[in-house]
Amino acid sequence: xxxxxxxxxxxxxxxxxxxxxxxxxxxxxxxxxxxxxxxxxxxxxxxxxxxxxxxxxxxxxxxxxxxxxxxxxxxxxxxxxxxxxxxxxxxxxxxxxx
Numbered sequence: 331x332x333x334x335x336x337x338x339x340x341x342x343x344x345x346x347x348x349x350x351x352x353x354x355x356x357x358x359x360x361x362x363x364x365x366x367x368x369x370x371x372x373x374x375x376x377x378x379x380x381x382x383x384x385x386x387x388x389x390x391x392x393x394x395x396x397x398x399x400x401x402x403x404x405x406x407x408x409x410x411x412x413x414x415x416x417x418x419x420x421x422x423x424x425x426x427x428x
Contacts, residue, residue, distance in 0.1 A: 338414035
């Protein structure tokens with residue numbers, strides 16, 4: 331069973347008050363298994379997507395080292411929402427953040 335993470339950064343909500351750079355909702359709609367995405371929970375975290383179920387994503391944590399405490403670690407399976415995705419490596423090569 332994946333760890334349900336419901337406190338990753340809610341990107342659309344943040345964008346209501348700031349100009350936070352991220353992929354668009356259309357780009358989030360292109361997420362498929364085997365893509366690598368970036369989310370944030372106090373620090374950036376990389377996840378390899380394994381399953382896509384409408385707005386829910388399940389993936390494997392591929393960030394190896396963390397500066398902060400999290401309920402997951404390297405290679406743990408997590409479940410989260412598409413709205414949490416900041417960038418998609420397979421589309422931007424992390425380009426949106428630079």
